[in-house]
Structure formats: C-alpha cells, structure tokens
Amino acid sequence: MELTITEFVMWVLIGSAGLVMACALLSRYLHGRVERRGLLRRVICRLCLHAFEDSSRDRVVKCPACGALTGKARR
Numbered sequence: 001m002e003l004t005i006t007e008f009v010m011w012v013l014i015g016s017a018g019l020v021m022a023c024a025l026l027s028r029y030l031h032g033r034v035e036r037r038g039l040l041r042r043v044i045c046r047l048c049l050h051a052f053e054d055s056s057r058d059r060v061v062k063c064p065a066c067g068a069l070t071g072k073a074r075r
C-alpha cells in the first residue's frame, strides 16, 4: 500500500491528538485521586477555622494553630 504525504500527515495528527487526549485523561484521573485523598485528611478547626491536614486515624485531632481539639468529619 502506498502512503501519500497527506495521509501520512493525517495519521500523525490523529495519533498525536489521541496521545494528548490519553495524557489529559490520565493526568486528570491521577489529580482527582490525589485531591480526594487530600480531602479525606483535611480538617478545619471549629474554633479558629484553620484548615490543616492530618494523616492519623484519630477521630479527634489537635489544631496546630490554636490547640483546640477538633473532631474529624465522618465520611
């Protein structure tokens, strides 16, 4: 089969568009996962509204800004 330059360019364009699309979907998927994990750890102090992340499994965590004990929202 003979490939003309037009066909070649067309296939390159289709291929790169598909690659870009795949990369965009992948990065969006990974980003969403990281964000969801961050949200699970996010705690907002009920006293001073300071937002911080806590990776421990404790139900009640101590606010690093004011020291008040804050219960994590159950999800």
Ligand SMILES: [Zn+2]
Pocket (backbone or CB within 6 Å): 045, 046, 047, 048, 049, 050, 063, 064, 065, 066, 067, 068
């Ligand atoms: Zn606080």
